Amino acid sequence: MKNKYTIFLLILLSFALLLFCVSCNDANAESNDEEKTELKTERTEKETEHVHTFGEWVTIKYPSCTADGTAERECEECGECEQKNLSKTEHSLAQTVISPTCTAEGYTLYECKCGYSKTEDPVPKIPHSLTSTLTLPTCTSQGYTDYKCKYCDYQKRDGFVDPLPHELVSVTTPPTCTSEGYTDHECKNCDYESRDSYVDMLPHDLSAEIVHPTFLKDGQAIYTCECSYVETVTLSYSDIFGGAYVENATVLANGIDVSRWNHSTDSNGNYLPLDWSAIKAAGIDFVIIKGGSTKTGVEPTFEMDYEGARAAGLEIGVYFYTYSGSTEAARADAELLLEALEGKYFEYPIYFDLEDPSIESLDKDLLMDMCIEFAIALQENGYYAALYTNHNWLTNILDRESVVSTFDVWYARYPDTTEYIWDEEKYGKHLGMWQYTDKGQFDGIDAFFDLNFAYRDYRSIMEKWQLNGFKNKL
Numbered sequence: 001m002k003n004k005y006t007i008f009l010l011i012l013l014s015f016a017l018l019l020f021c022v023s024c025n026d027a028n029a030e031s032n033d034e035e036k037t038e039l040k041t042e043r044t045e046k047e048t049e050h051v052h053t054f055g056e057w058v059t060i061k062y063p064s065c066t067a068d069g070t071a072e073r074e075c076e077e078c079g080e081c082e083q084k085n086l087s088k089t090e091h092s093l094a095q096t097v098i099s100p101t102c103t104a105e106g107y108t109l110y111e112c113k114c115g116y117s118k119t120e121d122p123v124p125k126i127p128h129s130l131t132s133t134l135t136l137p138t139c140t141s142q143g144y145t146d147y148k149c150k151y152c153d154y155q156k157r158d159g160f161v162d163p164l165p166h167e168l169v170s171v172t173t174p175p176t177c178t179s180e181g182y183t184d185h186e187c188k189n190c191d192y193e194s195r196d197s198y199v200d201m202l203p204h205d206l207s208a209e210i211v212h213p214t215f216l217k218d219g220q221a222i223y224t225c226e227c228s229y230v231e232t233v234t235l236s237y238s239d240i241f242g243g244a245y246v247e248n249a250t251v252l253a254n255g256i257d258v259s260r261w262n263h264s265t266d267s268n269g270n271y272l273p274l275d276w277s278a279i280k281a282a283g284i285d286f287v288i289i290k291g292g293s294t295k296t297g298v299e300p301t302f303e304m305d306y307e308g309a310r311a312a313g314l315e316i317g318v319y320f321y322t323y324s325g326s327t328e329a330a331r332a333d334a335e336l337l338l339e340a341l342e343g344k345y346f347e348y349p350i351y352f353d354l355e356d357p358s359i360e361s362l363d364k365d366l367l368m369d370m371c372i373e374f375a376i377a378l379q380e381n382g383y384y385a386a387l388y389t390n391h392n393w394l395t396n397i398l399d400r401e402s403v404v405s406t407f408d409v410w411y412a413r414y415p416d417t418t419e420y421i422w423d424e425e426k427y428g429k430h431l432g433m434w435q436y437t438d439k440g441q442f443d444g445i446d447a448f449f450d451l452n453f454a455y456r457d458y459r460s461i462m463e464k465w466q467l468n469g470f471k472n473k474l
Contacts, residue, residue: 053077057084065091066114091116102128103152128154139166140190166192177204178227204229210466213237214379215372215406221465237379240465244404245429246455249422253454254283255348255433256440257319259290260301262447271301275444276312282442286315286348286454288410291337293321294329298340306344315459317348319388319410322374323356330370334377341383345469347459349386349432350378351410355393364399371407384458384467386410386432408432408456420453432456 052075060083063069069086091112098119100106106123128149137143143161148154166187175181181199186192204225212235213219219235256279263271279287289305292298302318309316320337324330333352341350352374354367362370375385387403390412394400403409412435413427420436433454440451462468 050078052080052082054082059086062086063088064114065089065112065116093118100124100126101151102126102149102154128152134159137161137164138189139164139187139192166190172197175199175202176227177202177225177229206231208466210235210382210471212379212382212465212467213240214376216376240384240461240467241408244407244409244431246432248455249430251453251455252457253285253315255286255288255315255452255454256284256449257288257290257435257452258301258305258449259299262449263301264446271304273304273308275442276308276314278442278444280312280314284314286317286452288317288319288348288351288452291318291320291340291350294323294333297336302340315347317346317351317458319351319353320374321353321356322370323358324370325359325362326366327369327373330374331377334374338378338381338383341469343469345462346383347462347468348454349384349408349410349458350468351386351388353388354398355388355390355412360393360397364397367397368399368402368406371403375407382467382469382471384408384462384465388412404431410435410452412450414438420451422453430455432458 054073054075057071057073059069059071061070063086065088068088070083071086072081072083074081091114093110093112096109096111098107098109100123102125105125107119108121109117109119111117128147129151130147130149133146133148135144135146140163142163143159144157145159147156147158166185167189168185168187170183170185172183173181178201180201181197182195183197185194185196204223204227206223206225206229209222209224211219211222215237221233221235223229223231223233258274260271263274265271287305287309289302289309290299291302306316318337318341320333322330322333324333330352337350352371354371359367371387375387378385386408388410389398389403394403394409394411409431410433411427411431414435414437415423422430422434424430433452433456435450435452438448438450440449441447442449462470
């Protein structure tokens, strides 16, 4: 309780002291204001009475190019000072000439130490000082010129030149029977390549091995190529021989047929050679030589005529005159003739000559069988067997329909005129060969010859099917 009274008294004392201090300050303030008023009044009175006498201006702060200066003067009597402002000075400029470059203009630079600067007198940029590098064109890119400035990063490219044509080396691959032909082109200077000028594949270069057909059985044509291509074709006789009749009525060749009776003899009875050169010069293309007969065997002039005709360039066929009356005899005729044909080749058929009166009374079927037997014997040995007969035999003695459907026919029929033109109304369709006269003659040869027209291209048949010795000939 005692402590509480003590604190209360201290608070009252502090408040009293504060009031006293405030009162003192107010009194001092009033006293000071009065003194100032008196001094001011006194000074005004003195100034009204005093005229200053100032001395020279004295610079107390020199002006610069960035700030004003100050000058001051003092009254000599009262010592009062007066000040005035001194204006900034001009910049003290240092001049630097900046030369133009290829990237910037030139100019004159004026700089003050204070940091102020300005530029004047601009000068245009100078051209770039260029060095050039030429790149020549190739077959894969353009040519051009590169320009680069010596003093800056400026560069440009112009003067473009079109690419050069490719410098090609060409290699031609010819066609084969398994691939096209073509030409490859490669550039010497780059990787460019092309292929053009295509050529179709060639047909196979076939060689044929012929197993010849006969009337009794089929044969085969086995075609092979170096490329390993193999083709086997079954052949019937009709594939080789298309029938007695020919569609083409054009005479393809002129020929004769000969035997011993066309030769003259010497004093000893020896047969003399024919003048084959004269016969060839007369326009004769082929000769059918008598190879022999059933009664006399091989014709005594056969070898002589074969050698002479071959030397003169004539094409050759053979006929065999038969007297046979059986199929066995007909085969014997063929075997006799085959011995004479050995080692030779013939462009025209090998004919079975069926015309002798001594056998014309034989049965038609037997005669047909004889013809077939003779032909088969020849066919088995690779010969083209055909039939020679005349108009009477073909019309009255033989079975015409069977004959013309089976054999190629050499037909003997002499017209009543010297205009030797096939008369289709009388003769019917053209047969393979026509013996049209037995009165042919040649200068310097004292003999008559049978003359013939061929309507079929026999040599092509023999070559294609490797008949009549042409397998060895090829």
